[in-house]
Amino acid sequence: MLSAAQLYPLLRSQSQDSAQRFRLEQLFSQVAMGIEKDIRRAGFCAGTCQGKAISIGNYPGEVENSCLNVSYDLNRNGTWDGGEQQDAESFGYRLRGRSLEIQSGAHNCQGDRWEKLFDPQEVVLTVFRLQRLSAQNDVALYELQLAGYWAKRPAVRQYITRLILRRNQ
Numbered sequence: 001m002l003s004a005a006q007l008y009p010l011l012r013s014q015s016q017d018s019a020q021r022f023r024l025e026q027l028f029s030q031v032a033m034g035i036e037k038d039i040r041r042a043g044f045c046a047g048t049c050q051g052k053a054i055s056i057g058n059y060p061g062e063v064e065n066s067c068l069n070v071s072y073d074l075n076r077n078g079t080w081d082g083g084e085q086q087d088a089e090s091f092g093y094r095l096r097g098r099s100l101e102i103q104s105g106a107h108n109c110q111g112d113r114w115e116k117l118f119d120p121q122e123v124v125l126t127v128f129r130l131q132r133l134s135a136q137n138d139v140a141l142y143e144l145q146l147a148g149y150w151a152k153r154p155a156v157r158q159y160i161t162r163l164i165l166r167r168n169q
Contacts, residue, residue, distance in 0.1 A: 017156055024123070024158040028146045031100065031117065035068070035130075036164050038091055039142060042070035043166070047078020054166070056130055057109045059096045067094035067109035068130045093117075095128040100146075124151050127159070140166045 043053030049071070057067045069092040071080040080089045088105035094114065095101075101114035118125065127147035134141045147159040 017153070020150055020153055020156040021158060024148070024150060024156060025160065027118070027123065028148070028158055028160045032144055032146060032160060032162050035093055035144060036162060038070045038072075039068075039130075039144075039164050039166050041072040044072040045078065045080070046073050046076040049073060049078070049080045051080060051107065055107065056132065059094050059109045062095050063129070065129050065131050068092065069107045069109070071107060093128070095125060098124050098126065100125050100128055118148075120151070122151055124148050124154075133163075138167060142166060 039054065051071060052069075053071050055069045056065050057069075058064050059067055069090060071090045073080060074089045075081070090105060090107040092103045092106065092109070092114070093100065094109050096114070097120075099120050100117040102117050103111070103114045105113065125146070125148040127145050129143075129145040131143050132140055133143055142164045144162045144164060145160070147157070149155075149157040
């Protein structure tokens, strides 16, 4: 009975860590699916759109390939609308200060209209990286990597990677 009582706290802790790891994996997978959707849509145009459909860079002071900007003709009006309009068709994701930030409207990695995607008191992002691996015949292959941990439980870490095909060159 005494050994069972000693084993219970260990089992409970391991169970909680597993649940937290699963929750973090779900959170990162959900974000990755949104980014994947935007990458696949990048370049779609129902007319003659001007500018870059996709660009990868970084915010000053952050690692290379930690900022992604995509444009696509969401409302099918033949142009990629930008700026501070409600129907802006440029979307960005960037790593800044161990947080993932998003924006719509501008197609660059700078600026101050970015919003944090995760609460920094909850999730610390250590890796956000997008890299173009190859391209041929109007198809490009990208690799997306996300890694981080719970701020209050740093031992509970998660790393995911996704391969994404983009057909709209």
